Amino acid sequence: MREALIARVEGHGRIEVKVKKGKLQSIKLDILTPPRLFEKLIVGRHFSEVPTIVSRICSICSASHRVVSVMALEDALGIKVPEEVELMRRLLLHGGVLESHALHLFLLALPDYYRKASFVELSKDAPELVTLGFRLKGLGNRIQETVGGRAIHQITPVVGGMSAFPPAGELESIAGEAEVLMERTYLTLKDVPSLELTPLAQVENWVSLSGREYEYTGGDILINGRERLRVEDFSRRFHESSLPPSYVKHTLLDNEKTFMVGALARVLNNRSKLKGRAGSFCRELGLTRQKSTFMNNLAQAVELLFCLERVSWIVEKLLKNREWSEEGIVVDFTPRAGRGVAAIEAPRGLLLHRYSLDDRGYVLDGDIVTPTALNLSEMERTLRDMAGHLLREGVRELTPSLEMLVRAFDPCISCSVHLLEV
Amino acid sequence: MREKKKTKVGFYSLTSCSGDILEITNMEEDLLKLFEIVDVVDLNVAMASTGVRPEIAFVEGAITQPEEARFLRKLRKEVKYLVAMGSCACTGGVIARGPKQRRAWLRDVYPESWEEFRSGFPRPLRDVIQVDLEIPGCPIERRYFLHCIAYLLKGVLPEVPNYPVCMECKMKGNECLLRYRGMPCLGPITRAGCGARQPSRGRPCDGCFGPYADANLDSLVEIFRGLGLSEREIKNRLDLFWERRR
Ligand code: SF4
Ligand code: SF4
Numbered sequence: 001m002r003e004a005l006i007a008r009v010e011g012h013g014r015i016e017v018k019v020k021k022g023k024l025q026s027i028k029l030d031i032l033t034p035p036r037l038f039e040k041l042i043v044g045r046h047f048s049e050v051p052t053i054v055s056r057i058c059s060i061c062s063a064s065h066r067v068v069s070v071m072a073l074e075d076a077l078g079i080k081v082p083e084e085v086e087l088m089r090r091l092l093l094h095g096g097v098l099e100s101h102a103l104h105l106f107l108l109a110l111p112d113y114y115r116k117a118s119f120v121e122l123s124k125d126a127p128e129l130v131t132l133g134f135r136l137k138g139l140g141n142r143i144q145e146t147v148g149g150r151a152i153h154q155i156t157p158v159v160g161g162m163s164a165f166p167p168a169g170e171l172e173s174i175a176g177e178a179e180v181l182m183e184r185t186y187l188t189l190k191d192v193p194s195l196e197l198t199p200l201a202q203v204e205n206w207v208s209l210s211g212r213e214y215e216y217t218g219g220d221i222l223i224n225g226r227e228r229l230r231v232e233d234f235s236r237r238f239h240e241s242s243l244p245p246s247y248v249k250h251t252l253l254d255n256e257k258t259f260m261v262g263a264l265a266r267v268l269n270n271r272s273k274l275k276g277r278a279g280s281f282c283r284e285l286g287l288t289r290q291k292s293t294f295m296n297n298l299a300q301a302v303e304l305l306f307c308l309e310r311v312s313w314i315v316e317k318l319l320k321n322r323e324w325s326e327e328g329i330v331v332d333f334t335p336r337a338g339r340g341v342a343a344i345e346a347p348r349g350l351l352l353h354r355y356s357l358d359d360r361g362y363v364l365d366g367d368i369v370t371p372t373a374l375n376l377s378e379m380e381r382t383l384r385d386m387a388g389h390l391l392r393e394g395v396r397e398l399t400p401s402l403e404m405l406v407r408a409f410d411p412c413i414s415c416s417v418h419l420l421e422v
Numbered sequence: 423m424r425e426k427k428k429t430k431v432g433f434y435s436l437t438s439c440s441g442d443i444l445e446i447t448n449m450e451e452d453l454l455k456l457f458e459i460v461d462v463v464d465l466n467v468a469m470a471s472t473g474v475r476p477e478i479a480f481v482e483g484a485i486t487q488p489e490e491a492r493f494l495r496k497l498r499k500e501v502k503y504l505v506a507m508g509s510c511a512c513t514g515g516v517i518a519r520g521p522k523q524r525r526a527w528l529r530d531v532y533p534e535s536w537e538e539f540r541s542g543f544p545r546p547l548r549d550v551i552q553v554d555l556e557i558p559g560c561p562i563e564r565r566y567f568l569h570c571i572a573y574l575l576k577g578v579l580p581e582v583p584n585y586p587v588c589m590e591c592k593m594k595g596n597e598c599l600l601r602y603r604g605m606p607c608l609g610p611i612t613r614a615g616c617g618a619r620q621p622s623r624g625r626p627c628d629g630c631f632g633p634y635a636d637a638n639l640d641s642l643v644e645i646f647r648g649l650g651l652s653e654r655e656i657k658n659r660l661d662l663f664w665e666r667r668r
Contacts, residue, residue, distance in 0.1 A: 034487050034541050035531065035541055036486075037527045037531060040520065040523070040527035040531065041517065041519050041520070045658060049662060052662065053662070056439050056441070056515075056517070056560070058439050058440070059439045059441030060444060103447065107447075117469065118469035130454070134453070137448075141448050149619055149620070149623045151448050152445055152448070153441065153560060156624075156625070158625070164622075164625075327624075
């Protein structure tokens with residue numbers, strides 16, 4: 001029996017692989033990040049406190065949690081927000097994707113591509129790569145800080161609007177930095193070497209939102225580029241269960257199929273809507289042809305370019321039609337009883353919040369479905385396939401490859417690998 | 423002159439959202455400088471553990487599992503300074519709610535498996551071990567973290583600001599939300615250090631830094647009653663980050 005730690009992912013978890021006489025007996029992924037019971041913590045709280053509480057589910061995805069909770073509560077309360085509020089929230093979400101993808105791709109995943117133990121090692125050989133990663137991450141954080149009020153656990157998105165707007169000069173400087181980084185990011189990422197393991201982890205089913213444009217909000221749920229499902233009908237096709245000792249629930253499509261969510265799923269479902277540099281880079285990479293889990297890393301690269309283009313575009317649109325003021329906009333409304341649901345694309349994939357409120361605006365119950373939970377069964381399936389394959393090829397040291405595979409999903413958990421040899 | 427040996431520093435995460443360690447990685451390129459100044463022996467999100475004992479340990483998150491308490495006791499014996507980072511580690515944080523309902527909640531959320539969980543009510547580090555320094559905030563502020571580590575490397579414990587958020591808010595020239603807009607702001611009783619982030623953006627302070635030493639909770643509660651807040655509303659206001667302090 002051997003034990004090793006998977007580093008360079010978020011949270012606590014463990015892969016348990018049992019091998020007998022060179023044959024795979026079983027493989028299991030346990031998420032050991034202890035339960036924090038957020039769905040219960042919010043019961044009996046006023047709707048206005050919910051976004052502040054649920055953003056604490058995850059620091060990296062805090063902007064996504066905050067915004068989607070606000071949207072679900074607005075759905076319950078029948079609130080429509082003006083376009084500039086929507087644009088401002090979208091800008092914030094793009095900041096979140098930039099920070100999350102840059103952290104994952106440059107600092108956690110790319111060291112594998114260059115056979116380095118960590119970004120610190122990588123920075124000795126390829127300092128320009130690590131510097132660029134930090135600069136992209138820094139831009140993402142600057143956006144979240146300027147628009148949201150803080151890089152983590154943002155402040156400004158509130159039910160009914162945004163409590164404050166950033167200074168116009170700050171927005172212009174953000175757009176400027178995005179334009180500067182565009183070309184540099186493309187030139188750097190186009191030369192990333194490929195991973196040998198790529199053909200070993202084929203994606204069979206993928207799920208993401210899909211609307212008119214390539215976006216992180218709006219639209220329906222799209223399954224495998226073909227079947228549409230309205231967000232409110234999510235639980236008709238997707239069912240979850242929690243299996244001990246894992247604290248995360250497994251979700252299956254139609255009770256049997258595992259599926260992937262995240263950057264790759266979004267790109268597979270919406271590639272025709274990717275324009276500009278992001279669009280051409282996507283075609284160059286051929287990632288939609290290969291459909292490998294490992295391509296999720298490169299799908300994040302495509303989305304980094306997409307976000308950089310989009311950030312300039314949103315800023316321009318925001319500043320055009322408005323006598324700029326840093327006062328926030330919060331629409332008038334009266335609390336009422338109701339149920340609401342909203343889904344967005346968090347950096348790591350589909351994220352869904354549902355709430356019901358009593359007539360004074362207190363929460364009766366809530367339900368939160370996170371991308372890492374959605375990916376869990378698919379992680380196990382691809383791990384099983386790949387471990388089986390590697391064993392048949394006579395590979396003895398499974399851990400590094402399995403680690404890389406888990407990392408490609410960009411899970412929100414740190415994982416430790418337990419290899420059991422019987 | 424011989425190069426001085428670098429201090430070994432480890433970062434550890436208990437039950438948390440990982441936000442305090444993420445805030446440290448938000449130093450961006452300066453993170454590489456931190457790696458030059460100190461010898462980082464553990465930072466799971468960025469590298470595999472070196473297995474080397476740290477001299478200074480920074481711990482985020484609350485304690486909910488027996489293994490976490492055991493880990494901390496062991497860590498305490500090894501290190502010179504043990505620092506609690508963020509409100510989860512300092513007070514139990516936003517998740518330390520509903521001590522009595524906890525079993526029932528677990529059963530509701532995980533009907534198939536709750537009996538196998540050994541998950542307890544979130545406790546702050548100082549409930550289990552002696553803590554040398556508490557860095558407040560949800561999350562902590564990276565600048566204040568740097569201030570603290572600079573002190574600790576010199577062998578001195580830094581002081582935490584002992585005045586309320588209101589001071590920072592006034593220095594920024596903000597219009598007071600409590601006074602002029604009747605919003606239930608916790609700035610008057612909350613420790614400064616965030617630069618009045620929320621009041622500067624149209625939102626009353628939620629109190630994530632916890633109380634400063636001379637905080638007068640009762641008089642603020644009186645003011646809230648005067649604003650027409652119900653007892654339930656006042657309780658909810660205070661127990662976002664405050665309940666365990668009282
Ligand atoms: S104190 Fe806040 S930022 Fe830190 S782990 Fe707890 S919830 Fe996350
Ligand atoms: S807004 Fe809040 S923090 Fe600022 S001065 Fe008023 S009470 Fe104090």
